[in-house]
Amino acid sequence: MDGQSLPRNPLAYPPASPRRSLPFSSSRPPLHSSLLPYPDEVFIFLAPTAHPLRCLALWFPAAQPSAAPTYSRQRVAPPLLPSGYCGLVSSLRRLGWRPAAYCSSPPSRLRISLSHRRALVGSATGKRMVGLSEGEKRFIRGGIAQDLRTDGRQRLHYRPISVETGVIPQANGSARVRLGATDVIVSIKAELGKPHPLQPDKGKVAIFIDCSPTAAPMFEGRGGEELSTELSFALQRCLLGGRSGAGAGIDLSSLLIVEGKVCWDLYIDGLVVSSDGNLLDALAAAIKVALSNAGIPKVTVNLGASPNGQPDVDVSDEEFLQFDTSGVPVVVTLTKVGKHYIVDATSEEESQMSSAVSISVNRHGHICGLTKRGGAGLDPSVILDMISVAKHVGEQLMSLLDSEIAAAEASAEDQ
Amino acid sequence: MEYLDSLTGFRLDGRRPNDMRQIRGEIGVVAKADGSALFEMGNTKVIAAVYGPREVQNKSQQVNNQALVRCEYSMANFSTGDRARRPKGDRRSTEISLVIRQTMETCILTHLMPRSQIDIFVQVLQADGGTRSACINAATLALADAGVPMCDIVTSCSAGYLSSTPLLDLNYIEDSAGGPDVTVGILAKMDKVTLLQMDAKLPIDIFENVMQLAIEGCKAIAQYIRGVLLENTKQLECCRGV
Amino acid sequence: MATNPSTYALSQSSDSKQRLQQRRGLFQETEWTRSDGRNFHQCRPAFLRTGAANAASGSAYAEFGATKVIVSVFGPRESKKAMMYSGTGRLNCNVSYTTFSTPVRGQGSDHKEYSSLLHKALEGAIILETFPKTTVDVFALVLESGGGDLPVIITCASLALADAGIMMYDLVASVSVSCFGRNLVIDPTSEEEACQDGTLMITCMPARNEVTQLTLTGEWTTAKINEAMELCLDACSKLAEIMRSCLKEAASGSS
Numbered sequence: 001m002d003g004q005s006l007p008r009n010p011l012a013y014p015p016a017s018p019r020r021s022l023p024f025s026s027s028r029p030p031l032h033s034s035l036l037p038y039p040d041e042v043f044i045f046l047a048p049t050a051h052p053l054r055c056l057a058l059w060f061p062a063a064q065p066s067a068a069p070t071y072s073r074q075r076v077a078p079p080l081l082p083s084g085y086c087g088l089v090s091s092l093r094r095l096g097w098r099p100a101a102y103c104s105s106p107p108s109r110l111r112i113s114l115s116h117r118r119a120l121v122g123s124a125t126g127k128r129m130v131g132l133s134e135g136e137k138r139f140i141r142g143g144i145a146q147d148l149r150t151d152g153r154q155r156l157h158y159r160p161i162s163v164e165t166g167v168i169p170q171a172n173g174s175a176r177v178r179l180g181a182t183d184v185i186v187s188i189k190a191e192l193g194k195p196h197p198l199q200p201d202k203g204k205v206a207i208f209i210d211c212s213p214t215a216a217p218m219f220e221g222r223g224g225e226e227l228s229t230e231l232s233f234a235l236q237r238c239l240l241g242g243r244s245g246a247g248a249g250i251d252l253s254s255l256l257i258v259e260g261k262v263c264w265d266l267y268i269d270g271l272v273v274s275s276d277g278n279l280l281d282a283l284a285a286a287i288k289v290a291l292s293n294a295g296i297p298k299v300t301v302n303l304g305a306s307p308n309g310q311p312d313v314d315v316s317d318e319e320f321l322q323f324d325t326s327g328v329p330v331v332v333t334l335t336k337v338g339k340h341y342i343v344d345a346t347s348e349e350e351s352q353m354s355s356a357v358s359i360s361v362n363r364h365g366h367i368c369g370l371t372k373r374g375g376a377g378l379d380p381s382v383i384l385d386m387i388s389v390a391k392h393v394g395e396q397l398m399s400l401l402d403s404e405i406a407a408a409e410a411s412a413e414d415q
Numbered sequence: 416m417e418y419l420d421s422l423t424g425f426r427l428d429g430r431r432p433n434d435m436r437q438i439r440g441e442i443g444v445v446a447k448a449d450g451s452a453l454f455e456m457g458n459t460k461v462i463a464a465v466y467g468p469r470e471v472q473n474k475s476q477q478v479n480n481q482a483l484v485r486c487e488y489s490m491a492n493f494s495t496g497d498r499a500r501r502p503k504g505d506r507r508s509t510e511i512s513l514v515i516r517q518t519m520e521t522c523i524l525t526h527l528m529p530r531s532q533i534d535i536f537v538q539v540l541q542a543d544g545g546t547r548s549a550c551i552n553a554a555t556l557a558l559a560d561a562g563v564p565m566c567d568i569v570t571s572c573s574a575g576y577l578s579s580t581p582l583l584d585l586n587y588i589e590d591s592a593g594g595p596d597v598t599v600g601i602l603a604k605m606d607k608v609t610l611l612q613m614d615a616k617l618p619i620d621i622f623e624n625v626m627q628l629a630i631e632g633c634k635a636i637a638q639y640i641r642g643v644l645l646e647n648t649k650q651l652e653c654c655r656g657v
Numbered sequence: 658m659a660t661n662p663s664t665y666a667l668s669q670s671s672d673s674k675q676r677l678q679q680r681r682g683l684f685q686e687t688e689w690t691r692s693d694g695r696n697f698h699q700c701r702p703a704f705l706r707t708g709a710a711n712a713a714s715g716s717a718y719a720e721f722g723a724t725k726v727i728v729s730v731f732g733p734r735e736s737k738k739a740m741m742y743s744g745t746g747r748l749n750c751n752v753s754y755t756t757f758s759t760p761v762r763g764q765g766s767d768h769k770e771y772s773s774l775l776h777k778a779l780e781g782a783i784i785l786e787t788f789p790k791t792t793v794d795v796f797a798l799v800l801e802s803g804g805g806d807l808p809v810i811i812t813c814a815s816l817a818l819a820d821a822g823i824m825m826y827d828l829v830a831s832v833s834v835s836c837f838g839r840n841l842v843i844d845p846t847s848e849e850e851a852c853q854d855g856t857l858m859i860t861c862m863p864a865r866n867e868v869t870q871l872t873l874t875g876e877w878t879t880a881k882i883n884e885a886m887e888l889c890l891d892a893c894s895k896l897a898e899i900m901r902s903c904l905k906e907a908a909s910g911s912s
C-alpha cells in the first residue's frame with residue numbers, strides 16, 4: 001500500500017514533537033552500546049499513568065514488511081477506536097508494531113516491554129487476570145464481536161502452530177508445541193510397574209503438568225501449583241476416558257506385559273515454558289505428538305523363571321514399538337467473550353472471558369471429554385452448539401497435527 | 416572406572432581434557448518475558464527468563480537505593496534420566512538459586528534502578544552436569560536481552576580433576592565420579608572472579624591449574640556469548656531497516 | 658446398612674474384586690436391575706437439612722443414598738492481607754474426605770480436583786459483586802462416599818450458601834449420569850461408578866436455565882450427550898424444588 005495515500009492518521013504518523021528524543025538519544029552514549037540494541041529513533045508518548053515520572057516509549061521498525069498488509073486489514077470503526085494511551089497502544093499493536101520500551105525516570109535507561117504493566121495477577125481461582133485498561137478491554141471485546149481479533153485472526157482461527165519432536169533425548173518420546181507465544185514441552189517416559197489390582201489387564205498412565213516460572217512471574221514458588229493441578233486433571237479427563245477405560249485415547253491394554261504382574265507405567269510430564277493463553281489445547285496437542293514420537297522398548301518375558309511368581313522381564317535396547325495414536329483426541333477450548341466464542345484465545349482474550357469449555361474430540365467425531373472452566377453460566381443449547389463447532393474445528397486441528405507430525409518425523413529422519 | 420582412555424587420552428564422550436562441550440545460545444525463546452535465552456552445553460539445556468525491572472511486588476522487600484534481584488531455579492520432571500517428581504524449593508534448588516542470584520547481582524548495575532525488582536527464572540530442561548554454569552550463562556544472555564544495565568557479562572564454567580588430569584566442563588558421569596568439581600564464574604572483561612565453588616579437597620597447586628582451566632573455559636564462553644549478542648543486535652537492526 | 662457387615666477386610670477386598678468383575682460383565686447387558694432397586698432414570702431419595710454446624714454462618718447436610726456430605730460456609734469475611742484488592746468478592750472452596758468415608762481406610766484428606774470443580778460450579782451462581790474485598794469460604798466434608806459425590810457436594814454447598822444468606826442468582830443443583838454401553842444410568846452409586854464407561858455431570862441454575870459446570874469423560878456421540886443432558890437438566894429442576902422446600906421449611910421453622 002502506498003504510504004502517501006493513507007489518511008493522515010495521527011497514530012501512524014506521530015508528530016515530531018520535542019519529546020521524541022527524550023532518554024534514548026541523549027548526547028551521552030548508552031553505557032553498554034554493544035549489548036543493548038537501542039533504536040535511535042524512538043517515539044515516546046507520555047502516558048497518563050499513576051506514576052508521574054513514568055512514560056511509555058514505543059518503537060516500531062520503519063520498514064517492517066508486514067506493516068502494510070496489516071494496515072490494509074484494519075477495519076476499525078471510528079467510534080470503536082478507544083481514546084487515550086491504551087487505545088494508542090492497542091491500535092499500534094493492531095498495526096503490527098511491537099511495543100518494546102518503557103522507561104522509568106529518564107536518567108536510567110531501562111527497556112521494559114509493555115507486558116510489565118500487565119503483570120499477570122493470579123486470583124485465588126487460578127484464573128489469570130491481565131491488567132488491562134478499560135479501553136483495551138473494549139477493544140478486545142469489540143474486535144471479537146466484529147470477527148476480527150487483535151492479531152487479525154477470525155474467531156475460529158488458530159494461531160500458527162509449530163511442532164518439534166524428540167526435544168528431550170532421555171525420554172521415550174517428547175514434543176514441543178508452540179501456539180503463537182504459548183510454548184509447551186511434553187515428555188513421555190515408560191517405566192516398568194505393577195498393574196492396579198482392580199484392573200489387572202491394563203497399564204497405567206499418569207499425567208503431570210508443571211508451570212515453569214519462566215512462563216509468568218506468578219508461577220514462582222508454589223504460585224503455579226493451582227493451575228498445574230487444574231490442567232493435569234482436565235487433561236486426565238479429556239484423554240483417559242471413563243472409569244472402565246472405555247473411550248480412552250490411549251489404549252491401556254497395550255501397555256500390559258504380564259497380566260496382574262508387570263505393565264508399563266506411562267508418565268506424561270508437561271512443562272509450560274511460555275504462556276500466552278490456551279494452554280490446554282497446546283498441551284493436549286503436545287501429548288498427542290509426543291505419543292506418536294514415543295517408542296516403548298520391546299520386552300521379552302521369561303515366565304516361570306523365578307519361583308516366587310515374579311516374571312523375568314528383559315527390556316530390549318534396540319527394538320521399540322510405536323504407539324497407536326490414532327485414537328488420541330485433540331482438545332478444543334472455546335472461550336466465550338461477550339456473545340461469541342473463539343478458539344485459541346490469547347491471555348489477553350482469556351482475561352475477558354465469561355466462561356470456557358474445553359472439548360476433546362477424537363477422529364470419529366466423538367466427544368471424549370469435556371470440562372467447563374470459568375464461572376458464568378451457559379445455556380444448554382449454547383453448549384450443544386459449542387460441541388458441534390468444536391467437532392468441526394477439532395477435525396481441522398487433527399488433520400493439521402497429523403501433517404505436522406509427519407513433517408516433524410521426516411525432518412527428524414533427515415537429521 | 417576409567418575416565419580417561421589411557422591410550423588416546425580421550426574422555427568418555429570423546430573430548431580431550433581441555434575441550435568444552437558444544438555450546439549454543441539463543442535469545443528470545445520466551446515471547447512474553449522481557450528477556451529470555453536458551454543455553455545448551457552439550458546435553459545440558461536450560462532456559463532463563465527475566466522479568467523486570469518492574470515495581471517491587473512485595474513492598475517489604477523493597478530496597479530504596481538499589482534494585483532487588485531475585486532468582487528461582489527449577490528442574491523439569493523429565494530433566495534427569497530417572498523420572499522423579501521433585502518438590503519445589505528443595506535444598507539443592509534453593510542453594511543454586513542463591514548462587515545464581517549472588518553472581519548476577521554483582522554484574523547488574525542495581526544502583527541505577529532503585530525501588531525496582533528484577534526476576535530471573537531459570538528452568539532446567541535437561542541436566543547433564545554443569546547446570547549451575549549453564550544457568551548463569553543463560554541468565555547473562557537473558558539479562559542482556561532484557562536490556563538490564565550490566566557492568567560486564569558474567570560467564571561460568573566448571574572444571575574437575577579426575578585420573579590426575581584437570582578436565583574442563585564435566586558432564587554428568589564425570590561429575591558424579593565424586594572427584595573435585597570447581598565451578599567458576601568470571602566477569603570476562605574485568606577479569607574478576609565472582610563465583611568460585613568447590614566441594615572436595617585438592618592440593619593448592621593442582622587447584623590453581625584446575626581453576627585456570629575453568630577460567631579459560633569461561634573466557635571462551637564469554638567470547639561466544641558476545642558473538643550471540645552482537646548477532647542478535649544486528650538482526651534487530653536489520654528488522655528495523657537501519 | 659443394606660449390605661451385610663463383613664468382618665475381614667482382607668477377604669472382602671478379594672471378594673469385591675471378583676464381584677467387580679462380575680458386575681462389569683453385567684453392566685454391559687441391556688437390562689439389569691440396580692442394587693438398590695431403582696430404575697435407570699430414578700434418582701436416589703434426597704435428604705437435605707440446613708443448619709448442620711452452629712459455628713458456621715451457614716451450613717447444610719445432604720444424604721443421597723449412602724453418600725453423606727456436610728458443608729459449612731464462613732463469611733463473607735475480610736480477605737487475607739496478602740491478597741490484592743479486588744472489587745468483587747472471592748470464593749474459596751475446599752473439599753475433604755474423612756478417613757472413614759471410603760471402604761479402604763485412610764483415603765481421606767483434601768481433594769484438589771473436586772475443590773476446583775466445586776469452585777467453578779458455584780462461582781457463576783454467586784453475586785460476587787455484593788461483597789467486595791471479602792472472602793467466602795466453603796468447606797465440604799464428605800462423611801461417607803457412596804457414589805456421585807461431587808454432585809451431592811455441589812448441591813449441598815449451594816444450600817449452605819443460601820443458609821448463610823449469600824446473594825445468589827439461583828440455587829444450583831447438580832446431577833450426574835453414568836453411561837454403560839447403551840444405557841444411561843442417573844445418579845450412580847459408587848459400585849456403578851467403578852465400572853462406568855463414561856460419566857456426565859451437570860450443575861445448573863434451573864430458574865435461569867444456565868449450566869454453570871459440566872464435565873464429561875468417556876466417549877460420547879452428540880445424540881447421547883443430548884439425551885444425557887436433558888435427563889440431567891430435568892433431574893436438576895426437580896432437585897431444586899426439593900432444595901427450595903427444604904429452605905422454606907427451615908425458614909418457617911425458625912420464625
